[in-house]
Amino acid sequence: MTEGSGGWRRRAAHVAAFCIGALFAVGLAVSGMTKPSKVVGFLDLCGAWDPSLACVMFGAVTVHFFAYRIVALQGSPLFSVTFSLPTRRDVDARLVLGAALFGIGWGLSGLCPGPALVALGGGSATALVFAAAMTLGMLGSIGLASPLNPTKPPPALSD
Amino acid sequence: MNDFTPVASLAGGALIGFAASIFLLSYGKVAGISGLYGGLLQRPTSSRALRVWFLAGLVVAGAGIRVLYPAAFVTSFRPSWLVVVVAGLLVGFGTQLGNGCTSGHGVCGISRGSNRSLVATATFMATGFATVFLAHHVFGGGR
Numbered sequence: 226m227t228e229g230s231g232g233w234r235r236r237a238a239h240v241a242a243f244c245i246g247a248l249f250a251v252g253l254a255v256s257g258m259t260k261p262s263k264v265v266g267f268l269d270l271c272g273a274w275d276p277s278l279a280c281v282m283f284g285a286v287t288v289h290f291f292a293y294r295i296v297a298l299q300g301s302p303l304f305s306v307t308f309s310l311p312t313r314r315d316v317d318a319r320l321v322l323g324a325a326l327f328g329i330g331w332g333l334s335g336l337c338p339g340p341a342l343v344a345l346g347g348g349s350a351t352a353l354v355f356a357a358a359m360t361l362g363m364l365g366s367i368g369l370a371s372p373l374n375p376t377k378p379p380p381a382l383s384d
Numbered sequence: 385m386n387d388f389t390p391v392a393s394l395a396g397g398a399l400i401g402f403a404a405s406i407f408l409l410s411y412g413k414v415a416g417i418s419g420l421y422g423g424l425l426q427r428p429t430s431s432r433a434l435r436v437w438f439l440a441g442l443v444v445a446g447a448g449i450r451v452l453y454p455a456a457f458v459t460s461f462r463p464s465w466l467v468v469v470v471a472g473l474l475v476g477f478g479t480q481l482g483n484g485c486t487s488g489h490g491v492c493g494i495s496r497g498s499n500r501s502l503v504a505t506a507t508f509m510a511t512g513f514a515t516v517f518l519a520h521h522v523f524g525g526g527r
Contacts, residue, residue, distance in 0.1 A: 243441035249403040252399030253396065255392055320503065
């Protein structure tokens with residue numbers, strides 16, 4: 226591949242990533258997931274329960290279930306050399322503890338990382354404070370993990 | 385608190401699944417928001433530009449949605465600042481420790497039949513239900 230075509234490919238990959246991020250955000254907004262009250266409404270089984278979040282999960286999982294199987298038939302991704310998907314099968318304490326803590330924060334705020342970043346762009350002060358705290362929490366987790374259990378850097382993509 | 389919106393939520397969910405699928409087709413990678421964001425905070429960072437562009441799309445679209453469809457951000461649930469900070473710390477710490485959030489584990493992982501993602505999703509749903517029950521029905525605070 227010449228340097229020129231490589232540069233074109235790289236730019237196309239970046240524009241595509243931006244558009245996919247925007248599409249993801251539109252999906253979150255259309256589904257109602259950018260409203261913390263809808264998330265908390267789903268998690269509040271003993272209140273005026275709003276099952277919308279289950280519909281979001283069902284719609285997303287159904288589409289990705291079939292698309293994943295079609296995409297997996299491709300030899301390689303469009304803008305990368307190989308597929309780099311998680312291969313671990315073991316359920317360990319880190320996974321369960323991490324998910325448990327995430328669920329508590331999700332229930333307290335009605336926010337998870339995706340909707341928080343979309344609401345941040347939408348000018349929400351709550352999302353800004355949440356995202357700042359979330360960044361600190363991530364740095365804490367990364368810092369705590371590295372001396373005890375040196376994690377490998379995430380798999381490289383061609384960018 | 386809110387009306388049930390089955391059609392919009394199904395359609396929006398399908399769009400999220402579609403976006404995650406094109407992401408996979410394009411970069412061969414799971415479209416997990418906490419992983420893509422958290423990867424930027426690690427040293428060394430791999431595929432920095434891809435992460436930045438994807439996350440920029442998410443944030444910039446948020447600004448566009450604010451202009452075109454402001455109702456998307458109208459919420460009747462307003463937690464206190466202290467709760468927002470604690471929740472943010474827990475979400476950040478927990479998603480890095482557990483390698484994923486609602487998108488990576490909940491949508492992509494379950495679709496791929498990953499048992500780790502099934503366990504993670506069941507766990508964060510369970511603690512989410514328990515937290516809301518405690519905050520709204522036992523202690524009555526959290527708002």
